Amino acid sequence: xxxxxxxxCLFRANKFANMDVVxxxxxxxxxxxxxxADEPGCIAMIPFAEIYSSPRISIWCEQLGLRGCTSYDxxxxxxxxxxxxxxxxxxxxxxxxxxxxxCSNPCTVFSLAQGFTKYKRDPAVVHREWEEGMLHxxxxxxxxxLQIAASRFFFFExxxxxxxxxxxxxxxISDRSDVHFAEFDQCSYxxxxxxxxxxx
Numbered sequence: 545x546x547x548x549x550x551x552x553c554l555f556r557a558n559k560f561a562n563m564d565v566v567x568x569x570x571x572x573x574x575x576x577x578x579x580x581a582d583e584p585g586c587i588a589m590i591p592f593a594e595i596y597s598s599p600r601i602s603i604w605c606e607q608l609g610l611r612g613c614t615s616y617d618x619x620x621x622x623x624x625x626x627x628x629x630x631x632x633x634x635x636x637x638x639x640x641x642x643x644x645x646x647c648s649n650p651c652t653v654f655s656l657a658q659g660f661t662k663y664k665r666d667p668a669v670v671h672r673e674w675e676e677g678m679l680h681x682x683x684x685x686x687x688x689x690l691q692i693a694a695s696r697f698f699f700f701e702x703x704x705x706x707x708x709x710x711x712x713x714x715x716x717i718s719d720r721s722d723v724h725f726a727e728f729d730q731c732s733y734x735x736x737x738x739x740x741x742x743x744x
């Protein structure tokens with residue numbers, strides 16, 4: 545049963561380039577990639593990219609020696625509301641420049657908390673925000689499908705209770721036999737509220 549709180553993560557990982565990807569965890573402050581300790585140098589052979597994120601996980605990967613890391617976000621000049629920017633990233637993914645892709649598009653409109661207040665707001669504004677949110681969600685899934693088609697790897701992270709998990713474009717990915725779903729409490733990986741107390 546999926547409950548409000550915590551985080552959900554879809555990922556596709558495998559044994560490749562002499563490296564065992566045992567688990568992927570992602571939250572707002574940290575990520576962890578557990579690799580085969582017998583092959584400490586092999587991680588440098590696998591580029592990593594993240595979309596809808598300022599450089600965060602990519603910086604951590606570079607500190608491990610992972611070359612070719614990049615980030616696509618407003619902070620780096622990409623606006624995924626623009627078709628040209630979406631097309632440019634898809635072209636790079638199709639060119640095989642990204643071995644492992646991290647996707648965490650904004651989850652704001654998919655939050656259950658939105659349902660408590662949207663009836664008080666202008667329906668036209670609510671609809672416009674939903675359509676924009678769906679545009680970004682579909683684009684994330686399109687990028688993931690490019691990764692899968694090329695036998696490459698990805699993770700997608702959203703809050704566990706988010707409505708995004710119910711959307712057809714996400715279910716089409718999550719229902720695949722080679723895609724896995726992980727559920728975890730982010731406090732287990734150091735997430736705290738502004739007062740310093742652990743939160744899910």
